[in-house]
Amino acid sequence: MTRQDYGFFGPDSPTWKVWTAPTALIGFQRSVVLEHFDPFLTAAVADLRGIYTDPVGRLDRTLAYFLTVAVADSPTVLALSEHLMKVHAEATGIEPVTGKRYSANNPKSQLWIHVTGWHSVLKCYELYGPGPLSPAEEARYWADCVVAAELQTCKPSDVPASRDAVRDYFAAVRPTLCVTERAREGMHYLLRTPRAQGKVRLWAMSRLMAPLTIASLPKWMRELGGFDQFRAVDVAVRPAARLAMLAASPPRAKLAVVAGTLPMTHRALRDHLRGETPVRPEIVTPSQARYLTEAS
Structure with a gap:
């Protein structure tokens, strides 16, 4: 399928750089574990049982979605976003701790998914990859994060647009987070x-x-989730991880890491790494993309 445009961020964006780095796999595992601190998301995951009955498919579809939003052309992203919202519309039920109804499309839960995803991928890029972005790149990365939120049900105005704003967001939502038996089950299952x-x-x-x-x-997250580890392990894994991520950085190596395990993610990454010049070599906004889609 011919690429129509550069999507929402483009070739010189830190978003393309961070989301296509091999460290994104670690960041993704981090983010899906963190999702379980939201009791309403925990209820949705536990009721649907997708990560237990089809863990490869469930995780692959989620990571492929994030990667597609980051690097694909706008028609592809819009189609996938609309499909995902329709799927999420069916995911409703009662959260057993509060007795309140949950919905996978709830804006607050979607915001938690979005922020933890973008933050986790950048965090692991810094820890295990090339290191921190430049101040200008980081500012653009968080601006891109706000743009990407337009593809979900959360309000872009609620999305933190800087590192400090992310810290403030985590501090604000921390009192609403909790861990249940089902949350711990999900966290430990996703970790191992x-x-x-x-x-x-x-x-x-x-x-x-x-x-x-x-x-x-x-x-505090490690202790609350019941998966803490010795500090010596924290220190020991970092240099080994940096070497492994460096070895996995060439395009063929990136593809080899996900080949045979995450087919949808592999396809999205392969299409991106081809470097195809689009029909319209331009970056668009989600609103422009929707207008072009409706007009065509």
Whole structure:
């Protein structure tokens, strides 16, 4: 399929650089674990059971969505976003701790997913990849994060647009976070997925990444989730991870990491790495993309 435009961020964006780095896999594991601190998201995951019955498919679709938003052309992103919202519209039920109704499309829950995803991927890029972005790149990265939020149900005006704003957001939502038995089950399953049902590659990958994911988290989250580890492990894994991520940085190596395990993610990354010049070599906004789609 011919690429129509550069999407919402473009070739010189820090978003393309950060989201296509091999460290994004660690950041993704980090973010899906953190989702479970939201009791309403925990209820949705636990009721649907998707990560338990089809962990590869469920995780692959989620990561492919984030990657597609970051690097694909605007028609592809809009189509996928609309499909995802329709799927989420069916995910409703009662959260058992509060007795309140949950919805996967709830703006507050969507904001938690969005912020933890973009923050986690950048955090792991800094810890295990090339290091911090320049001040100008970081400012643009968080501006891109706000743009990407337009593809979900959260309000862009609620999305933190700087590192300090992200810290303020986490501080504001912390009193609303909690861990239940089902939340711990999900967190531990995602950190170290069992080998049953032919999930050998995911079993191995999750266990290799788990110490890195845990090392990137604050102490209170590790203790609350029941997956803390010794500080010596935190210190030991970082240099080894940096070397592994450096080795996985060439395009062929990036593709090899996800090949055979995450097919949708592999396809999105492969299409991006082809570097195809689009029909319209321009960056668009979500509102412009919607207008062009409706007008065509």
